Amino acid sequence: MNKKSKIISITILMTGLAWIWLSRFPVDSIPASLVEAPQVGFSAPDFTLPDLDSQEISLSDYRGSPVILNFWASWCPPCKAEMPAFQKAFQEYAGSDLQIIAINATNQDSIAAVLSFTEEHGITIPILLDQTGFVSKEYLVHSLPTTYFIGKDGTIKEVIIGGPLPLSLLRIQANGLIMD
C-alpha cells in the first residue's frame, strides 16, 4: 500500500510540474490593466459627464490621481446613508490628490431631487449626472450604491456593491490607493 501510494504521489507531482511548465503564460499577452472593463485589475472605462454646473468632466482628467467613484441615487436609502461618510472623507483627503466623485443615476432620478438632497446634507463632492444611464451601463451597475476604487494608473483596485459604506472603510481604501 505504502509503495503504491508513493508511486502514485510521485506521478501526480511530476505531472503537475510538467503541466506548470507547459501552461506558462505567454509573455507577449496583453495585460488586463491595458483593457477597459469595470472589473478589478482592468483599466477603468473612461467617460465624460456634466456636473451640477453643466461643466463636462472626464475620468481621464484625473489620470495620475487615485479616484473613488460612487454610483448613487437620491431615492436609494443606503446611498443616502453613506453620503455623509463620503463627504467626511472628501474633506479629510482634500489636501491629498485623492478624488472622490459621485455619479448620480439621473436616468432613474431627477436633478431637482439631487439638488435638494445635496443642499439639505451639505454635500460638496463633485456630482456628475448620468442622464442617459450610459455610464452606469458601461460600469455594469446592477445595484445602487456601487463604489469603484481606482488607482493612480487608472486600474480598478476594488469594487464594492451595496452599502452603506462606513467612513472607516473609505479611509482604509483611500490610504491604500494613495500609498499604492
Next chain:
Amino acid sequence: MFPIINLGPLSIPTPAFLLILGYIAGSYLLEKKSSLFSMASEIIDRALWIGTISALIGARLSYIAGAPSAFRGNILSILSLNPALLDPVGGLLIGGAAVFLVISKQKTDYWLFLDSITFFLGAMLPAFFLSRFSAGNGFGIPTDLPWGVFLWGVERHPVQIYLTIAALILLIIIIATAPIKELPPGSTFLIFIAATFSYLVFLTAYQEPSNILISGFRSGQIILWLLLLFALILLNFRFKTSITKVDHEIEK
C-alpha cells in the same frame, strides 16, 4: 456574471447567497455523514457553530487590526453589517483555531474530525467557485472554444465553471466511497485535499493570472503545487504510521 439577483425592491448579492447555500448543504451532509466516522453529530455541530461565529468575529477583528486608526471617530462602524469590512484570511485562521480548541476539549481524534468535515468542505467548494463566477472574479484566459463566455471584452474560458464541475465530481466520489475501511483515519480528508489541489493546479492554467513570475510561470499554480506536495507527504506519512502501528500490534 450575475452579481445581484433583483427581486422587486430586494437586491440579493448572488455570491453571498451561493455561499450560504453551500454552507447549508455542507452542514446537512456533515450531520448525515459524521456517524460514518464514529463522530457524534453534537460535537460536529458545536465545532461548526463555534467555528463559524469565531471566523466572523475574527475576520472583523483582523480587518480592524490592519488599520485601527481608520476607525477613529467612527467606532460604531466596527458593528457594520457590510461584509467588505471582513478579512477572510484572519477569519479562517481564528475560526480554525476555535474549532481546534473545541475538538481538543472534547478529546476527539483530530483525524476522524477532519475526515468528517470533508463532506462540509466538499459542498462548500462548488458553491465558492460558483460565487466567484457570479461575481465575475477569477475569470479565464481568452478562448475560441464554443463554450467560452463573453466577459470583460472577449470570449473567455469559464474557468470557475470547470472548477465547479471538478469539485462536484470529487464530492460525489467522496460521498460514494468514504470511508474506505482499509485506510487509516485522516485519509479521506487528505485524499480530498490532494485531489482538490491537483485539479486546481491543472485548471488554474485556464485562469487569467493575477501574478506572473519570470518566464510566464504563474505564482498561484506554484503555491498550489507546493500545497499538493505537502498534502501528499502528509498522506504517505499517515499510511506509514498506520502500517507501523499494525506491525507493532501483530508483534505484541
